Amino acid sequence: MLETAVISIDHSSGVPLYRQIVDQVLLAVSTGRLKPGSRLQTVRQLAIDAQINPNTVSRAYRELDIRGFVRTRRGTGTFIVGDKGVARDEARHREAVEQFCNQVLADAGRLGLSLSELVASLQDRLTERR
Amino acid sequence: MLETAVISIDHSSGVPLYRQIVDQVLLAVSTGRLKPGSRLQTVRQLAIDAQINPNTVSRAYRELDIRGFVRTRRGTGTFIVGDKGVARDEARHREAVEQFCNQVLADAGRLGLSLSELVASLQDRLTERR
DNA sequence: TGGATTGTACTATTCATATAGTACATTAGC
DNA sequence: GCTAATGTACTATATGAATAGTACAATCCA
Structure with missing residues (x-):
């Protein structure tokens, strides 16, 4: 039971739930x-x-399985796959930052x-942190 | 024709189109x-x-109209409304910004x-404007 | 006045998403 | 072997979103 709650769902974002997962x-x-x-x-x-x-979660996990990122075994659970995890993908990461910021801006708007x-408020926190 | 193309739609984001608008x-x-x-x-x-x-755009504009941010007139177009800016409670507003940022940081984390x-990504967008 | 432009209404249709509910298959562990 | 936990399959249903197509209404302007 070491799994950390990595996933949180925003019901009001408009983004399909399975996709958020x-x-x-x-x-x-x-x-x-x-x-x-x-x-x-x-x-x-x-x-x-x-x-x-649960069907919605299952659908998301199945998609991840098909795409090779996780391996699912009945009765056992769903696990991150070994070497598909490629060392931190910079392009993907930048894309994630972009998308996240888009969402933030939409929410802010x-x-x-x-x-x-x-930006001002967030920047304050940057300098505050030691 | 002074309107600038403020709106861009991401067809792959999963967010409803009218809502992006x-x-x-x-x-x-x-x-x-x-x-x-x-x-x-x-x-x-x-x-x-x-x-x-067009129906999708119309739907978005209608929602903005109902919420009072724009005023739409047939044959003329859709315009940003004058003083929706309501005299705002500064203290409450700052509090809202704080809370919002807290949420953003939690999500990002x-x-x-x-x-x-x-901050870097958001800052880019500040300077991008024109 | 008449035409062009703008937004709106309406109906119908298609598709994706999410849900409920039930039953089943696989695995681990006792 | 039994039981509990896990993921899956299936059917059915409801809802939201987007689209197409057509017709109409209000406004502007020459």
């Missing part, structure tokens, strides 16, 4: 947060945690927060 | 990129540019994205 696992792999052999949450557990249907004040 | 307009308003009186692209033009259906690269 896939994306987050891929990202976690590319950042090294999930290493080969790491065990994902069980289908049922993630379904409970994220308050979604909805809340009426401006880009400049976000 | 709404979000981007809100963001552009909050950053001052779109000012009161600015004219949005026409329904048909944006539909062509973004390669989507879970995904394995560092604060510094986020």
Whole structure:
């Protein structure tokens, strides 16, 4: 039971749930947060945690399996595959940052927060950190 | 024809198209990129540019109209509304920014994205503007 | 006045997504 | 072998989103 809760679902983002799962696992792999052999949450557990249907989780895991990033075994669980995990993929990582920022901006826009004040606030935290 | 193409659609993001439009307009308003009186692209033009259906654009504009951010007039176009900027509570606003940033940092952390690269990416967008 | 432009309404259709519910298959471990 | 846990298959259903197509309404402008 070493699996960490890497996956969190945003029900209001508009992004398909199964896709949020896939994306987050891929990202976690590319950042090294999930290493080969790491065990994902069980289908049922993630379904409970994220308050979604087990079928939806299963679908996401199956897609990851097909794409070769995880290996799934009935009765056992779903695990990150050994050497598919290629050392941190820089391109993918940059893409992830881009997408994440896009989402942040969209959310901010909805809340009426401006880009400049976000940057300012985040920057403060950068300098604060020692 | 002074409207600038503020809106770009990502067909592969999973985010509903009409929602991308709404979000981007809100963001552009909050950053001052779109000012009161600015004219949005026409329904048909944006539909062509973004390669989507005019109905989808219309739906987005209608939502923005209902929420009071734009004013739409047949035969004329769709324009950013004057003072939706409501005199705002600065303290409350700063608090909102703080909370939002906390959430962003939590999400980023879970995904394995560092604060510094986020700030860098967001900063790029600040200077990109024109 | 008349035509061009703009946004809207409406119906129908297609597709993806998510869900519920049930049953089953595989594996681990006692 | 038995049981619990795991993932899977299947059917059915509901909903949202996007599209196509057509017609219409309001406005502007020459």
